[in-house]
Amino acid sequence: MSDRLQILTNIRRSLGRDALAPAQQQPLEAALAAPQPNLIPAQTRLNGAALLERFVTKAEAALASVQRLGNLDELPAAIEAYLRQHQLPAALTVPESGLAALLGPQPLPFALLQRPARSGDAACLTGCFAAMAETGSVVLRSGAELPIGSGYLPDSHLVLLRSEQIVDCYESLWRKVRAELGTMPRSLNWITGPSRSADIGMSMQMGAHGPIRLHLLLLESP
Amino acid sequence: MTTPPDTPTVALFVTCLVDLFRPSVAHAAIELLEAAGCRVEVPSAQTCCGQPAFNAGDRRTARRLASQLLEAFAGYDHVVAPSGSCIGMWRQFPDLFAEDDPRHQQALQRQQSCHELSQFLVEVRGYRPPPLDGAPTFTYHDSCAGLRELGIRTQPRQLLAERGATLVEMPNAEVCCGFGGTFCNKFDTISNQMVSHKVEAAVASTAPLLLAGDLGCLLNIAGKVRREGVALECRHFAEVLADQLHRPAIGQPQPE
Amino acid sequence: MQNHSHEFDNLIGRALDDTQLRQSLSLLRFGLSFTRSRAMAELPEFDQLRDQAVAIKNHTLNHLDFYLERLEQQVKAAGGEVCWAVDAAAASQTILDLCRRHGVRNVTKGKSMMTEEIDLNARLEAAGIQVKETDLGEYVLQLRDEAPSHIVGPAIHLTVDQVADTFHQHHRAHGFEARTTEIPQMMREARTVLRKHFLEADMGITGANFLIAEQGSAMIVTNEGNGDLTAVLPRVHVVVAGIDKVVPTLEDASTLLRLLTRSATGQECAVYTTFFTGAKRSGDTDGPEAFYLVLVDNGRSQMLGSELKEMLRCIRCGACMNHCPVYGEIGGQAYGSVYPGPMGAVLTPALVGLERAHRLPNASTFCGKCEEVCPVRIPLPKLMRHWREQGFERQLEPLSFRFGLSLWSWVARHPPLYRLLTSLSVKLLNRLGRRQGYLRRLPLGRGWLAWRDLPAPQQQTFFASWEAKQNRGRGASDV
Numbered sequence: 001m002s003d004r005l006q007i008l009t010n011i012r013r014s015l016g017r018d019a020l021a022p023a024q025q026q027p028l029e030a031a032l033a034a035p036q037p038n039l040i041p042a043q044t045r046l047n048g049a050a051l052l053e054r055f056v057t058k059a060e061a062a063l064a065s066v067q068r069l070g071n072l073d074e075l076p077a078a079i080e081a082y083l084r085q086h087q088l089p090a091a092l093t094v095p096e097s098g099l100a101a102l103l104g105p106q107p108l109p110f111a112l113l114q115r116p117a118r119s120g121d122a123a124c125l126t127g128c129f130a131a132m133a134e135t136g137s138v139v140l141r142s143g144a145e146l147p148i149g150s151g152y153l154p155d156s157h158l159v160l161l162r163s164e165q166i167v168d169c170y171e172s173l174w175r176k177v178r179a180e181l182g183t184m185p186r187s188l189n190w191i192t193g194p195s196r197s198a199d200i201g202m203s204m205q206m207g208a209h210g211p212i213r214l215h216l217l218l219l220e221s222p
Numbered sequence: 223m224t225t226p227p228d229t230p231t232v233a234l235f236v237t238c239l240v241d242l243f244r245p246s247v248a249h250a251a252i253e254l255l256e257a258a259g260c261r262v263e264v265p266s267a268q269t270c271c272g273q274p275a276f277n278a279g280d281r282r283t284a285r286r287l288a289s290q291l292l293e294a295f296a297g298y299d300h301v302v303a304p305s306g307s308c309i310g311m312w313r314q315f316p317d318l319f320a321e322d323d324p325r326h327q328q329a330l331q332r333q334q335s336c337h338e339l340s341q342f343l344v345e346v347r348g349y350r351p352p353p354l355d356g357a358p359t360f361t362y363h364d365s366c367a368g369l370r371e372l373g374i375r376t377q378p379r380q381l382l383a384e385r386g387a388t389l390v391e392m393p394n395a396e397v398c399c400g401f402g403g404t405f406c407n408k409f410d411t412i413s414n415q416m417v418s419h420k421v422e423a424a425v426a427s428t429a430p431l432l433l434a435g436d437l438g439c440l441l442n443i444a445g446k447v448r449r450e451g452v453a454l455e456c457r458h459f460a461e462v463l464a465d466q467l468h469r470p471a472i473g474q475p476q477p478e
Numbered sequence: 479m480q481n482h483s484h485e486f487d488n489l490i491g492r493a494l495d496d497t498q499l500r501q502s503l504s505l506l507r508f509g510l511s512f513t514r515s516r517a518m519a520e521l522p523e524f525d526q527l528r529d530q531a532v533a534i535k536n537h538t539l540n541h542l543d544f545y546l547e548r549l550e551q552q553v554k555a556a557g558g559e560v561c562w563a564v565d566a567a568a569a570s571q572t573i574l575d576l577c578r579r580h581g582v583r584n585v586t587k588g589k590s591m592m593t594e595e596i597d598l599n600a601r602l603e604a605a606g607i608q609v610k611e612t613d614l615g616e617y618v619l620q621l622r623d624e625a626p627s628h629i630v631g632p633a634i635h636l637t638v639d640q641v642a643d644t645f646h647q648h649h650r651a652h653g654f655e656a657r658t659t660e661i662p663q664m665m666r667e668a669r670t671v672l673r674k675h676f677l678e679a680d681m682g683i684t685g686a687n688f689l690i691a692e693q694g695s696a697m698i699v700t701n702e703g704n705g706d707l708t709a710v711l712p713r714v715h716v717v718v719a720g721i722d723k724v725v726p727t728l729e730d731a732s733t734l735l736r737l738l739t740r741s742a743t744g745q746e747c748a749v750y751t752t753f754f755t756g757a758k759r760s761g762d763t764d765g766p767e768a769f770y771l772v773l774v775d776n777g778r779s780q781m782l783g784s785e786l787k788e789m790l791r792c793i794r795c796g797a798c799m800n801h802c803p804v805y806g807e808i809g810g811q812a813y814g815s816v817y818p819g820p821m822g823a824v825l826t827p828a829l830v831g832l833e834r835a836h837r838l839p840n841a842s843t844f845c846g847k848c849e850e851v852c853p854v855r856i857p858l859p860k861l862m863r864h865w866r867e868q869g870f871e872r873q874l875e876p877l878s879f880r881f882g883l884s885l886w887s888w889v890a891r892h893p894p895l896y897r898l899l900t901s902l903s904v905k906l907l908n909r910l911g912r913r914q915g916y917l918r919r920l921p922l923g924r925g926w927l928a929w930r931d932l933p934a935p936q937q938q939t940f941f942a943s944w945e946a947k948q949n950r951g952r953g954a955s956d957v
Contacts, residue, residue, distance in 0.1 A: 004562035007721065007775045011543045014783025020544055028544055028726075032692050035727035038530045041523050041736070062749070095763065116763055119673055135747035147763040148710045152703050170732040177728075184693040184728075186556070186758060186765050187710065190751040195703040197665070199615035199631060201638040202502060205665045208614055209672060210703025210750065236940050238890075242904055243933065245940035264944060269890040275883065277844060277863060279870030283887040290891060370846035398803045402843025404879070409841050410925030411494055415807045416843075417930065445930030448916045473933035476912040 037171040044134040044169040051133050055166050056218070058136025062193030063206070064214040072102060075217065079158065080109035082215055083123060088156060093117045093124040096145045099160065117150040124154035128161050130176055134169045135192050138216065142187040151191055157211040159191075162219045232260040233298035235291070235312070235336075237305045238270040239437035244472065247437065250464035251304045251339050258349035260300075267294035273311040274403050276318075285318040292328050300346070301336040304460055305436050306368020312336040313371070338368055339460060340377040340435060350384050351463055357386035358462065361429035363420065363443065364396045365436035378435055378459045387462055392427035394419070401442040417446045424454055431471075433459040444472035479594045479625060482814030483826055483835040490841075493808040499627060502634035503809050510630065510800040513744020514851065521740065531737055531854050534730045535791040539782060545691040545724045546773065552694025556756025558769035566596035569774045573598060573683070573716060576770055577607055580714050582680040588698060588705035589613040590685030591794065592718045592774055594816040595829065598683070610675040612704035614668055621648050627809040629796040629818075630743055635809060638664075672704070682708035682766070686719040687793070688734060689771070692727045695755040696771060699739065699748035706752055715766035717754065722778050722790040734793055737853035741795040777828050785864050789824050791854040798848035798858060804841055813838060820848035824861040832865060836874045839865035901942045904935045912937075 001009070012018055020028075046054055056066050067078055083090055090110040094100040100114045117124040129141040138159050140151050151157055167173050177184060195210030206212045232255050236248045248264075255262045272287030292315065295301050303309050313336065315329035343349040360382070368374035379389060400406060400416025407413075420443055424432045432454055434440050444456035455471040470476050482489065493499060518524045538545055550560040561576075563569035569592075577585070585607055587593065599609045599620075611620040615632035619625070621644050626632030633641070638659050645667055646657035652671045658664060684705050686696040696717040698705045709715045725731050739745045758765035781790055799805040799819025810818035815826040815835070823838040839862035848858045869875060889896050911917040911934030918931050926932065937943075 002562070003564040003568055003775075006564050007562050007773070007779055008543050008546070010775070010779035011546075011721075011782060014779055014781075015540060015542070016783070020541070025544060028541060032548065032726060035692060035729050037729045038534070038733040039523055039526055041521055043521075058746075062747070119677060137747060137751070142759075142762050142765055144761040145763055148706070149764050152706050152710070170735070171729060174728045174732070184556075184695050184753060184755040186755055186762055188695075188753040188755075189706065190747070191749070192747045192751070193749050195701070195749060197614045197702050199613075199618070199633055200641050200661050200664055200668075202505065202631065202634065203661045205662055207665065207669060208702035208704070209612065209669060209676070209707055241940040242900055243935045245936055245938070245943055248940045266941070267893050269893050269896045270886075272890075275887050277866065278875070278879075278883055279863065279866030279868070280883065280887065281867055283883075283891075286891055287887075366843065366845035366847075370850055398843050398845035398847070400803070400843065402845070404883075405841075405843045407923060407925035408879075409490070409804075410928055411490060412804055412807050412841070413843075413925075414929035415494065416803055441933055442930065444933050445916070445926070448931040448933065449918075449929065470915065473916045473931065475915040476908075476934065476936070478912075 035174070040169050040171055041134075046133060046168055051166060051168055052163055052220070055131060055133035055136055058133065059193070059216055060136070062136050064136065064193045064216050066216045066218055068218045068220055070220065072219065073104070075160070076103055076108050078217060079125065082158065083110060086156065086213065088122045091122065092158075093121045093150070093154065095124070095147050095150050096127060099125065099127050116147040117153045119153050121154040123156040123158060124150050125158040125160060126150050128159050128165065129188075130173055131161050131166045132168070132170065132173055132190070133166050137190045137192040139173060140189045140191065141181070141185045143185060148187045148189060151189055152210045154211055155207070156213040156215065157191075158215045158217060160217045160219065163221050230260055230299040232262050232300045232302050233295045234262055234264045235268060235271070235295070235301050235303035235308060236264065237303050237308045237437065239441065240304055243441060244437060244458065246466055246469055247304050247458045247460050250458070250460035250466055251302070253464045254339070254343060254349070254460060255302060257351070258343055258347040260347070263298070265294040271308045271311040273307065276311065276314065277403055281318065288315045288318050288329065289325055292325060292332060295332070296328070299335065300342065301332065302339055302342045303336075304339045304458060306338045306365050306372050306374050307436050307438065309336055309338045310367040310371040338372055338374055338435065340381055341372060341374055344377040344380055349381075351381055353384065353386040354465055357388070358431050358467065359388040359390060359429050360431040360433045360462070361390050361392040361424055361427035362395060363399060363424070363432060363434040363439060365434055365439045366398050368435055369396060374435065378433070381463055382433070382459060385463055390427045390429045392423040392429070394423050399439045399442055401438045403438065406442060417442055421446050421450065421452055421454070425452060431455045431457065433457055433462060435459055440472055448473040479597060479816055481826070481830045481834065483830060483838055485814055486812060486837040486841070489812040489814055490808050493812040496635060498637050499635035499809050500807070502631070503628070503806055506628060506631055506634060507800060507806040510743060514741060514797065514800070517740035517744040517746065521736070524740070527733055527737055528853055528855060530733050532791065534725060534733060535854055538725055539722070539787065539790055542721065542724070542782065545726060546721060549689055549691040549694060549724050552691065553756060553771050554694075556694050557759065558694065558756040558771060561770060561772045563772055563774045565776050566774070569596040569718065569772055569776070570598045570601040572772055573718070574601055574605055576714065576716060577602065577605070577681060580681065580768065582714065583607060584675070584679045585609045585681045585683055586612050586675055586679040586708045586712065588682070588684035588700065588708040589616055590683065590718055591816055592685050592720055593683060595776065596718070596774065598718070610672070610679070612672055612676065612708055613700070614702060614704070617668065617672065618644060625811050627811045629799060629810065635811070676707040676711050679708070679712040681714040681716060682712040683716045683718060684708055686717050686723055687738060688731045689719055689724040690728055690731050690753070691724055693755055695753045697731060697735075697751070697753050699735070699751050701749040703750050706750055709752070709754055709766070710764055713766055714768045714770070715754065716770045716772060718772045718774060720778055721773050721775055722792070738793055738795050741797040741851065741853045781828055786824065786828060786861060788856050789821070789861055791856055792821055793854060795853060797851040797853065801847045801851045803845060803847065804843070820858045820862070821856070824858060824865070827865050832868055832872065833874065836865065836869045840869070897939070897941055900939050904939045908935050908937055910934070
């Protein structure tokens with residue numbers, strides 16, 4: 001008997017029944033086809049300015065830095081200032097060609113490398129699929145020109161997000177995923193602040209393996 | 223809440239530790255129950271609630287002792303004990319009997335009418351003790367079973383406050399003292415660490431007196447206090463409520 | 479990891495003598511208790527979420543076969559493969575086979591208790607495959623060949639100096655000549671060295687906090703990001719998880735996730751929360767070419783039909799051990815098991831047998847703190863008592879204990895004899911101890927008397943004085 005069959009048989013024996021009949025499976029199937037949210041914490045049900053404020057507060061509490069921009073034109077200067085502030089080389093990796101184009105016409109006040117992030121890159125700029133105000137998280141997904149490694153390999157990870165991309169809670173993210181992507185992508189990554197560990201001497205340090213810094217460039221809608 | 227006008231009959235479950243080590247606590251309990259307007263009787267066919275056997279995995283003995291107690295205490299309005307852990311055990315009695323066993327029903331009914339002393343006085347009788355001159359300053363140890371199985375935390379504190387005693391909370395009052403019945407003997411080195419922390423916490427409170435509602439905890443803590451030569455008195459809270467402070471505290475020299 | 483639960487009593491002694499361990503345990507214990515309380519206070523619906531979590535887990539367990547089959551279907555639809563392993567040996571053999579199938583020589587690992595349970599590292603290393611733990615604490619322990627002392631902080635028993643020595647010994651080969659005790663510098667070193675391992679790995683192995691049947695997704699949470707680098711860089715990603723990890727929907731996983739992080743460390747959210755669904759798709763820029771989910775039973779399907787069923791609700795948050803006063807004194811290594819603390823005391827005998835592990839469920843005062851903090855309301859003391867009942871039937875306790883208990887039990891069932899014997903004993907103990915107020919030397923109770931005195935009883939038992947009073951007629955209460 002295969003391990004698979006043995007395990008399923010053991011489970012059924014323990015539960016005191018045979019495999020579920022189609023009629024018994026039907027309600028379970030129906031529930032899976034139309035998943036319902038469980039209790040959603042009331043404090044997360046926000047919109048408008050309150051939603052935005054919660055996102056920023058939570059992101060900063062998670063030790064991400066947040067910079068609010070009025071329009072896209074401010075982006076190159078904002079990035080240049082950030083690189084200078086942290087004494088990083090004036091070079092930025094941008095995996096998404098569309099995002100690179102958004103930065104505006106050359107010359108930019110830093111070198112732009114349009115390719116997936118590599119280990120050793122000081123700074124990498126990505127967009128995001130969504131952001132969640134519940135926890136101040138940005139959400140990356142896998143796809144074309146969307147290497148997941150860009151959220152982990154560089155020393156500093158910069159994320160451009162628009163305020164319209166911010167949803168209130170986990171459940172709203174799932175609605176967005178189902179609506180826009182149909183099913184889950186190969187990888188869906190919530191990022192809430194920079195990488196950290198306190199495993200050595202119980203002293204919290206940033207940059208355990210992922211980025212040392214997470215900088216959110218928040219483009220507010222007019 | 224004034225004391226209800228009825229006079230229920232309360233059967234006192236003395237508990238084996240009170241019976242053996244500190245009967246004055248039972249006398250204090252009787253006094254308090256009478257002051258709260260109850261008629262108190264003490265059924266004679268009582269020995270132990272069976273918790274040592276139950277926790278050691280000997281369900282058969284636990285069942286027999288439970289059976290013995292249910293019978294000895296049948297017919298009384300209430301069963302009251304000066305111990306959260308023993309009443310916690312009484313409330314487990316239904317599980318010891320098969321559902322079709324008449325004793326299961328008996329145990330279920332008794333589950334609703336068995337109480338720890340402070341819980342009974344406050345919640346069932348609405349008893350308010352009169353203030354006592356020279357009521358002491360004390361810190362309080364929350365015995366685990368009473369706290370987590372029965373929800374006892376505010377009741378003894380409330381009674382003591384009404385008595386005029388002054389509470390100074392110690393850090394980690396709700397952390398286990400390391401008694402745990404046979405645990406303190408089976409894992410004595412760990413138990414020793416736990417009781418040492420408890421004594422340190424009590425000392426940190428600066429109160430000269432530690433009160434609690436379970437004699438197991440109290441013997442454990444008082445025994446450690448004595449061994450370390452720490453200046454801390456240990457008593458059951460009933461002793462303060464019944465004004466028994468002239469008696470030696472636990473582990474203190476007794477006059478001839 | 480090899481089980482050493484039969485050495486529990488020796489290991490306790492060692493733990494209690496380890497000052498560094500005990501200092502760190504104390505800090506961690508009260509720190510984590512504080513952060514959990516704060517997280518709970520900030521989420522008013524915490525207890526309602528617990529109730530929902532219990533319902534979700536119970537429902538899933540009662541339909542476990544259905545959800546596992548659905549999970550398998552969805553993983554396959556996403557281009558992954560599912561391997562079922564009935565026990566630890568089958569699981570590690572399966573993974574070894576996968577290594578051979580893909581010509582794997584270097585493996586990176588995210589933190590996974592299941593891989594410890596099946597003792598995977600030893601199996602792979604014996605076959606000549608290099609395995610690198612990437613969780614920083616686990617990495618240090620791997621270099622030192624030591625077991626973890628805590629689920630959240632595996633290496634808390636180590637001083638900074640000890641870690642510095644270990645790094646100095648192993649990092650020279652990577653170009654770090656100088657020994658340092660500056661923690662930021664040590665982190666940078668570890669980051670650099672492990673980054674190399676991440677990049678050269680052929681296969682990444684992670685566990686899963688939850689497996690989501692609806693989508694065929696495996697979810698992990700980390701604060702370091704090591705799980706993600708383990709999963710995304712190599713050409714093969716293997717997820718190893720117990721069959722009890724499955725939950726129906728993304729929404730159900732969300733509910734459990736809200737409880738998991740708050741219960742474990744008091745965080746609202748971990749830094750990295752990732753959902754893996756199958757293998758690299760056409761169009762994906764990076765990701766593993768092959769994705770495998772290894773579903774491990776190892777006794778869980780049996781537990782499902784036993785008195786231990788409720789244990790399968792466990793989401794491995796660690797709250798029980800973070801709050802346990804016994805674990806708080808001795809740490810994780812003493813249990814000699816993959817799973818320490820209260821949940822370990824329940825699970826370990828099921829995994830390695832009661833004969834080997836029966837001291838674990840006995841090392842509890844039943845204070846109930848574990849059950850109080852468990853996000854899925856597992857009645858841990860009741861389950862530990864179940865093991866004690868089994869142990870009692872199999873006579874696993876020492877003869878002296880069983881005899882003492884039998885004697886007490888028999889006498890207690892005969893009140894008149896009980897009265898006589900207790901009356902005499904108390905009179906004697908009182909006489910011996912009343913002048914001082916306590917007794918220090920007795921032929922019994924060695925464990926008690928080693929550390930405490932025994933308060934002397936009052937003059938006579940309650941019933942001796944009560945009967946005397948009844949005979950005299952009722953008067954003022956006296957002793």
